Amino acid sequence: MAEPLVRALALAMLLAPGGWALAREAPPAAQDPVLEQRVMAISGELRCLVCQNQTIADSNAELAADLRKEVREKIRQGQSDREIIDFMVERYGDFVLYRPPFKATTLLLWLGPLLLLATGLTILFRRLAHPRVKGDVELTADERDRARRLLASKETGEG
């Protein structure tokens, strides 16, 4: 019953002078925000080959936009994340993976830091547990004199 009134009101607002624009909640830039989230998630795992320092999610390069389009299409076709990423790797190689793969050639890369830490700590604890004993030092008469002189003069700035 209020329908015609609402419609009239809407019409009036549309025809209102341009100074008062109809404030509305801005729609998301993407056509399908839910889909887009997945596009961005996958794109975040792929490196842009043109700029080479960004992911195709962040990059403004044309190739990045094209690859995002591919990803979007493939998601619509129902492919899984794994399949889409494999598609890219088949064509561009491991370089396109933003996160280095875990394979035989990257074993040292992924385990390296742990190895470094473990090695460092092991050496350290071995050293601490079995310190090389410092022998007792005998002072010569000259050195004893010097020591006495130094200790006798005013101590300054010793922290």
Place this chain on the structure above:
Amino acid sequence: MNRFLLPVGIFAALVALLGVGLTLNPREVPSPLIGKAAPHFELPQLHDSAKTFSEKDMLGKVWVLNVWASWCVSCREEHPVLLDLAKSGAVPIYGLNYKDRRPEGLGWLKNMGDPYQISAFDADGRVGIDYGVYGVPETYVIDKRGVIRYKRIGPLTTEIVKEKVLPLVQELGRG
């Protein structure tokens, strides 16, 4: 004494690595398609949109696929090299017009000369993606069974044609 040598040893290895690194190109992304079948495509031809071109048409022949575009600056550099190669008749050259517009592509060939037997028209770049194209120009050498045997990223030069492309084409032609 040994443990004091460790830092120098590591440093020497590092320097060796960096020295080798000076001879390499960090930006170049080698193709994983070498040794694999050329990805399938069927595209309209640039000169005649009614006809199509596919890599299957080339089975039984050794051929070169060159990715080019009218907006690509480096393509101008390599164009004379391509024209020479085409004139020599050593190997047929086919073009993949990548993300271009028909009139611009045709105009470019008319101005610069056309080394291509046929140019396929890849308007949206999909086929380019299938071939792992990321920077134009790029060139592929494909053998009689349709397997990609070599990829050049960046403009062709006379040296590369002489040292890499021609010997490979000859070898593939014999097989």
Place this chain on the structure above:
Amino acid sequence: MIPEIGQIALALALCLALSQAVLGLAGAARGDSAWMGAVRPAAQGQFVFVAIAFGCLTYAFVANDFTVTYVASNSNSALPLAYRVAGVWGGHEGSILLWILMLAVWTVGVTLFSRHLPDEMLSRVLGVMGLVSVGFLLFVLFTSNPFARVFPSPADGRDLNPLLQDPGMVLHPPMLYMGYVGFSVAFSFAVAALLSGRLDAAWARWSRPWTTTAWAFLTVGIALGSGWAYYELGWGGWWFWDPVENASFMPWLVGTGLIHSLAVTEKRGCFRSWTVLLAIVAFALSLLGTFLVRSGVLTSVHAFATDPARGVFILALLVVVIGGSLLLYVWRAPRIGLGGSFDIVSRESLLLVNNVMFAAAAGSVLLGTLYPLALDASGLGKISVGPPYFETVFVPLMAPALFLMGVAPFARWKKASLPELASRLRWALGAGLVAALALPFALGRWSPLVALGLLLATWIAASSVLQLYEKTRNAASGASAWARLRNTPRAHYGMLLAHFGVAVFVTGVTLVKGYESEKDVRMEPGDTTEIGGYTFRFDGARDVRGPNYVAARGTIKVTKNGQSVTTLYPEKRIYTVQNMPMTEAAIDPGFTRDLYVSLGESVSNSAWVVRVQHKPFIDWIWGGCLLMALGGALAASDRRYRFALKKERAEAYASAPAA
């Protein structure tokens, strides 16, 4: 004319640097006091001529002298004055000259603030610095001459890269280089100590303020770089683990280990050969960074125009300087001997664990940065290593170090007791746990990573506060709390402040990464969108014109609960000379959050894609770095470094057999 004067000045600087090196090293070896006396003036002379050369290059920029190739490539007559000056270090040749200038500044600093050093030590230190100067001056004169001329000169220059036309460009490189190059002083002290065969607590005391000051500068330099990238690049990131960023981070990590190691060497006379090695490695990483940025070996947004020939020269420099000092280390280090012994649980051992962790962290960053190169060089394929790797690897390495940071100041030297530590620290641990469990809920949602970050940050902050508190309470000597606080050395306050800065930094990183949010929306004039409790209204975009660019400038009105907060003007610029587009984000900074707005593409006559971001506590990241640097500056200015031992006592001390 002026460029030629600059060129000659450089050549003269080279001669003086050579004299400085020869007189310094040979003079000390021969015990020749005449030669050693001449080193200071030689060093100061070198500085004068380097400054003249730098001044000439600056003049060429300011006066728009496009007959100089370097000016023509990096400047333009429409470029505002401030950027014409900053442009001096905008390209490779000028930035190397800046390096040399900074080295000369540090050299002069050493000549001025070293009254208390024995002559022999000072000569050696200046001698080594002279050698480094010689290397760089040769590099500039033979491969990277900023004064090369071009005839006929172009009508106008190619303009400074628009990304660099920013206040950040004025501050970031000089600060960064002050840090990088400052480690050359620590390096020179280390090499001087190795050469003289004398490596004792006094050496560590002399070396400390220089190292800490360089570290403070490097901290500021890196923070500036990060902050600059944040507002300049337009998408809100602030650290990308880019090879060049890593190149500055690695010396910082090792430098942090070094300042702690020096503390132990000074106090207890142990770790000496390890400290010397760290000093060499810190500077080696600085040089490595210089190499990586200019040689073309790695891809980076920061890389200068690459030239393998220059890369070869710097690599040669690396081999001579670092290879030489490491060989010296092989020769001399075994003689250094041991210092005092200490228990498995003691402040020394905790600091050593700190060192191991920072060294492992630096090693990991190096591994990740160079791994793609290593694989490529051995023909094993091509991969890329980026933020996912570094973040996965770095956080677990640093978390234990952060934890220990709260413990070590409470541990006694030589022998500490675990039960005692646990009892003194229980309140700090309690505070940390409360923060970890409760705070995340206050900010939105609980997550384990956020909890861990807040635990560590609160733990460190509470530990620092607890130290201060304990100082006022321990009434053993009967002095009043205030007197005790006043008598506490500055270095101690410096440490507390720097550690507190780390806590602030960790809080910022944790909260931003845990709670930041963004939205990409399509806005017509009048449209609004909401994020983080703030409402953003797009009031359209209009065309504006800048000194050397044209832009579309959007107007965004920000309100919260109806109250006006601010108006933001993000821009999409095109710099006319290079025809280069740039996104200028608009930021509303705040103590508890930044609001970050940038324009995407225009999708119609009036509508634009706009990205709005809410970044909670992000300014704490750079605030924390600033506190760290201030702490370092405070520590370096401690009076016991400036207090000269009477000269004859110093000589007597130095002429004694090695301790």
